[in-house]
Amino acid sequence: MLSDGRSTRRHRKRFRAVSLTLRGSLYCCLLVILISADSPAKAGNARLSSDNLTYHGTAQRTGWYDNEGLLTxxxxxxxxxxxxxxxxxxxxxxxxxxxxxxxxxxxxxxxxxxxxxxxxxxxxxxxxxxxxxxxxxxxxxxxxxxxxxxxxxxxxxxxxxxxxxxxxxxxxxxxxxxxxxxxxxxxxxxxxxxxxxxxxxxxxxxxxxxxxxxxxxxxxxxxxxxxxxxxxxxxxxxxxxxxxxxxxxxxxxxxxxxxxxxxxxxxxxxxxxxxxxxxxxxxxxxxxxxxxxxxxxxxxxxxxxxxxxxxxxxxxxxxxxxxxxxxxxxxxxxxxxxxxxxxxxxxxxxxxxxxxxxxxxxxxxxxxxxxxxxxxxxxxxxxxxxxxxxxxxxxxxxxxxxxxxxxxxxxxxxxxxxxxxxxxxxxxxxxxxxxxxxxxxxxxxxxxxxxxxxxxxxxxxxxxxxxxxxxxxxxxxxxxxxxxxxxxxxxxxxxxxxxxxxxxxxxxxxxxxxxxxxxxxxxxxxxxxxxxxxxxxxxxxxxxxxxxxxxxxxxxxxxxxxxxxxxxxxxxxxxxxxxxxxxxxxxxxxxxxxxxxxxxxxxxxxxxxxxxxxxxxxxxRQGAKASRLHGRRAGPSSNASSSAGIDTTNGPELYEARCAACHDQERADVPSRHELARLNAAVLVEKLTLGSMQGHAMGLDADEVNAVAHWLADSETAVTSP
Ligand code: HEC
Structure with a gap:
């Protein structure tokens, strides 16, 4: 019975265990489609199509979109x-x-x-x-x-x-x-x-x-x-x-x-x-x-x-x-x-x-x-x-x-x-x-x-x-x-x-x-x-x-x-x-x-x-940024999102000279080096050429911007994937 606190908790715990075993597996999704398709509680409560025509998804303001297959x-x-x-x-x-x-x-x-x-x-x-x-x-x-x-x-x-x-x-x-x-x-x-x-x-x-x-x-x-x-x-x-x-x-x-x-x-x-x-x-x-x-x-x-x-x-x-x-x-x-x-x-x-x-x-x-x-x-x-x-x-x-x-x-x-x-x-x-x-x-x-x-x-x-x-x-x-x-x-x-x-x-x-x-x-x-x-x-x-x-x-x-x-x-x-x-x-x-x-x-x-x-x-993102960056002095080559062919030799040196003073400090208002490294290279390049870090990249040419960005992005991959 749902109104009994204890049995609800047990129920919940059981659900958590099930979801852990199945999470991320394809079976899980298939199973759920079979079980819960057309559940009556859904009708009217969830947004149905991918259009979002009003605040919070529906006129009822339910804020629930139940057709999102990718963002698990x-x-x-x-x-x-x-x-x-x-x-x-x-x-x-x-x-x-x-x-x-x-x-x-x-x-x-x-x-x-x-x-x-x-x-x-x-x-x-x-x-x-x-x-x-x-x-x-x-x-x-x-x-x-x-x-x-x-x-x-x-x-x-x-x-x-x-x-x-x-x-x-x-x-x-x-x-x-x-x-x-x-x-x-x-x-x-x-x-x-x-x-x-x-x-x-x-x-x-x-x-x-x-x-x-x-x-x-x-x-x-x-x-x-x-x-x-x-x-x-x-x-x-x-x-x-x-x-x-x-x-x-x-x-x-x-x-x-x-x-x-x-x-x-x-x-x-x-x-x-x-x-x-x-x-x-x-x-x-x-x-x-x-x-x-x-x-x-x-x-x-x-x-x-x-x-x-x-x-x-x-x-x-x-x-x-x-x-x-x-x-x-x-x-x-x-x-x-x-x-x-x-x-x-x-x-x-x-x-x-x-x-x-x-x-x-x-x-x-x-x-x-x-x-x-x-x-x-x-x-x-x-x-x-x-x-x-x-x-x-x-x-x-x-x-x-x-x-x-x-x-x-x-x-x-x-x-x-x-x-x-x-x-x-x-x-x-x-x-x-x-x-x-x-x-x-x-x-x-x-x-x-x-x-x-x-x-x-x-x-x-x-x-x-x-x-x-x-x-x-x-x-x-x-x-x-x-x-x-x-x-x-x-x-x-x-x-x-x-x-x-x-x-x-x-x-x-x-x-x-x-x-x-x-x-x-x-x-x-x-x-x-x-x-x-x-x-x-x-x-x-x-x-x-x-x-x-x-x-x-x-x-x-x-x-x-x-x-x-x-x-x-x-x-x-x-x-x-x-x-x-x-x-x-x-x-x-x-x-x-x-x-x-x-x-x-x-x-x-x-x-x-x-x-x-x-x-x-x-x-x-490639398309949009490549076209906007085209012709800029510090613009990256169009394959900025992959490290292939980018010379990152200068990366560490440039980072020490230009970035470390701020990003190697433990400060709440500055993202750490680790956080920067989790961004992909194209995003780093964007920040350095059009975004908030333009000032700190001033005077660097396109190769140097690419070098520091790709070196940073790659450094994280090296650390996190054994
Ligand atoms: C004077 C201090 C300072 C220097 C030098 C500096 N940064 Fe930053 N950086 C910041 C601060 C503060 C932020 C967070 C606020 C912002 O984005 O404006 C930031 C944000 C960033 C971000 C955005 C992080 C995100 O997740 O959006 C990137 C990328 C970045 N910096 C890269 C660099 C690189 C690469 C260098 C060296 C070329 C550099 N920064 C030099 C202070 C600095």
Whole structure:
């Protein structure tokens, strides 16, 4: 029985033993195809094709891609996984360099009409930047076009918001049938526009862009919550990924920020108009409830929308010393999880609510509930009386919540009374709670994942999580949810400690409501401000968790002389073992919360450009770099990826003179010689000729660059292969 802790552990141990014996063997994969093909839990939960048209893979935001045959844990760990290629950076806005907050999207088999004419059937990655650019980048070498080549790039905003730091923050969404991508951008006057671009050429579709103006949103009958007014000329955050109804007609856009309340807008893409709106508070003077999480709204197969709302920073400041929240009023849905239905004509209607028992305390201290997006998981109906679930994991408090999303417990008029105790009295928590005692409360209550639990400290750099979880139906049938965040050294400390990655199980029983149990934590990894985890597997097997971390606290600048360098991690989803991580400095400076996109054996990371990782790093990259390096004085010969014919005699001498001073030291911020040597020669050459080490290779000619690069790359082979 799954609800019995001991037998579950035994079960798990048995699974681990089986997976060890079989791991990496072909039989294993075949077996799994036979056993788990068409498992009902998969339907709707996993992304099905290699296309990735929306944030976190699906409208439900499940973050699980179950058709990844190449990137098994063994392959990712093998040493042949590495950088394949890099695109050009996206455009600058004046002197502001590009930063990608939006996650990359992907379309395979697209016919593109770029500057060089028409090219059929390309795999294309789409990237949007805070500087207001959107680019289509060739993902696989084809038709004479190298991987990494820019197919088209458009500047959507002449004067982007925040001087190019806030032009486009949200992940766009693609309508494959109409061949369009929708992108929302913000210009200098803080006006918001929805662009619809032709995927093939980047050209604006006729009649677009559409203004998301105060006038349109404030028209009678649009807002479904009270008399709140959509502001104009105010610095809101439109960071939430866009979502699109299954028929492609309704586009959903979430807003958050200070000092206004959160808003969800629905846009009719057929008639090109704002069709509906829901303000998180009914009154304009209650500036709470921002919907600024990077995941935007999630949407289930019925077209119902789910959002988690925040508190208010300004409120918390004003309220120092007291609860700091507005007196509770009807229609104030800050610090809540909401279900909204989209009715006739695109009108939004409130259909379900939940606020945690402690929404007053946490809300008063700006410990947002809605710093992440809830994910929607459908269980096989025979497994549970509550098969349609919602899991929320990205709260600043570091808690995870489980709800029956079709039977949400709250009133549709106002939240329950404030409470101090999770299970006593009128304000008791109404989410699906574990029967177990939670140590932090000494009684039953919500599950704290990233600690220490506090309802006093948790804003800014003290926040524990801002992400959207990812789901996996594991090989042993269990329903697992991966959460990223950052535990803190103490209640009043902003220092990040492990865990940064945790796994929660949805414990199911045919006769009892499901609940969440903390299943495993990754004990070593420190994440400082991670993006949402993404899970890949082949069917249910060979699962890997991918995590991008900007690697600095939330308040750190992403600009300036020495901007932070993010890191990408790959972990075994079952053992939580770290399989691979990018080398320090390998990723370019980036935005925040931009999860990687994994598809067709490659991992695309948005930094200030697209950087692609995969297996057999040496092969695919040749085309792109060889053409860019052609004609440069220090350029390598085109067979740079193989040592054949390269004279490495000078290698050690050059390394001592030029590199050892830094790379032979034990310093956390400089990759060690050992780490350099694990890169392949072509990557080393790239770093020395076009990348961050250009300065240190100044004056070396092509033979010398090749000599040091190939000597380094070969030195590792000599050490590691007996
Ligand atoms: C003054 C110190 C310094 C010197 C000299 C120096 N490096 Fe670096 N190197 C760094 C630092 C710091 C980083 C990490 C940050 C970055 O990539 O900018 C780095 C990063 C690298 C990387 C990228 C590692 C990765 O995984 O992406 C490579 C490759 C590299 N160096 C090679 C060399 C080689 C080869 C030389 C000699 C020709 C050299 N460096 C000289 C400081 C130095």
């Amino acid at each position: 844990p063994a392959a990712v760990k093998s040493g042949s996984f590495g950088l394949l290629w890099e695109s050009e950076p996206l455009g600058y806005a004046g002197t502001t360099p590009p930063r990608l907050f939006a996650a990359p999207l992907y379309v395979s088999g697209l016919d593109v009409t770029g500057e060089a004419g028409r090219t059929d059937s390309l795999d294309v990655v789409f990237a949007a930047s805070a500087t207001g650019f959107i680019a289509a980048i060739n993902a696989s070498a084809a038709g004479g076009l190298p991987a990494g080549a820019t197919l088209w790039q458009r500047r959507l905003l002449d004067r982007p918001c925040g001087n190019g730091t806030r032009g486009i923050l949200s992940t766009p969404v693609i309508d494959r049938r109409l061949g369009r991508i929708y992108v929302v951008g913000c210009d200098e006057s803080r006006a918001w526009h929805v662009h619809a671009l032709d995927l093939a050429s980047g050209a604006s579709v006729d009649g677009w862009p559409l203004d998301l103006s105060a006038e349109a949103v404030n028209s009678p009958g649009i807002n479904a919550n009270g008399d709140n007014r959509f502001p104009s000329g105010v610095a809101m955050l439109q960071r939430g990924a866009l979502n699109l109804s299954a028929d492609g007609r309704w586009l959903y856009v979430a807003f958050g920020g200070e000092p206004i309340s959160g808003w969800l807008l629905s846009v009719d893409t057929l008639e090109r108009r704002v069709a509906g709106a829901f303000s998180i508070t009914a009154r304009t003077d209650e500036g709470v409830g921002g919907l600024w999480a990077s995941g935007g709204p999630s949407m289930d197969s019925d077209g119902d929308l789910y959002v988690a709302s925040g508190s208010s920073f300004i409120n918390a400041l004003e309220g120092m010393g007291n609860q700091g929240v507005y007196p509770d009023s009807d229609g104030n849905w800050s610090q809540s999880i909401l279900r909204l239905t989209s009715g006739a004509g695109g009108r939004l209607r409130l259909a379900g609510t939940y606020a945690p028992f402690n929404y007053c305390q946490a809300g008063g201290q700006d410990i947002d509930l809605g710093s992440g997006t809830p994910i929607l998981v459908d269980l096989p109906p025979e497994d549970s009386p509550n098969p349609k679930l919602l899991i929320h994991g990205g709260s600043k408090q570091g808690n995870a919540y489980l709800l029956d999303r079709k039977r949400m417990p709250g009133s549709l008029v106002r939240r329950q009374a404030c409470a101090e105790d999770p299970i006593k009295g009128a304000g008791a928590d109404t989410s699906l709670l574990s029967p177990d005692i939670q140590p932090i409360f000494g009684t039953r209550g919500p599950l704290n994942v990233f600690g220490p639990y506090s309802d006093r400290v948790g804003m800014g750099d003290f926040a524990k999580s801002r992400t959207t979880p990812a789901y996996l139906n594991a090989p042993d049938g269990r329903h697992l949810v991966y959460l990223t965040g950052t535990a803190k050294a103490a209640e009043e400390s902003s220092e990040s400690i492990p865990p940064g990655l945790a796994r929660v199980e949805i414990v199911v029983n045919p006769d009892e409501p499901p609940y969440l149990r903390l299943d495993a934590i990754q004990p070593d990894l420190i994440l400082r401000n991670p993006a949402s985890p993404v899970v890949t597997s082949f069917n249910r097997n060979n699962a890997v968790v991918w995590v991008f971390d900007v690697n600095v606290p939330r308040s750190a600048s992403l600009y300036g002389e020495d901007p932070p360098r993010p890191l990408l991690y790959a972990l075994d989803a079952i053992s939580l073992e770290l399989l691979w991580r990018s080398a320090p400095g390998q990723l370019y400076p980036s935005g925040k919360y931009n999860e990687p996109l994994v598809t067709d054996g490659r991992v695309f990371v948005g930094t200030d450009r697209i950087q692609a990782f995969g297996l057999g790093a040496a092969m695919e």
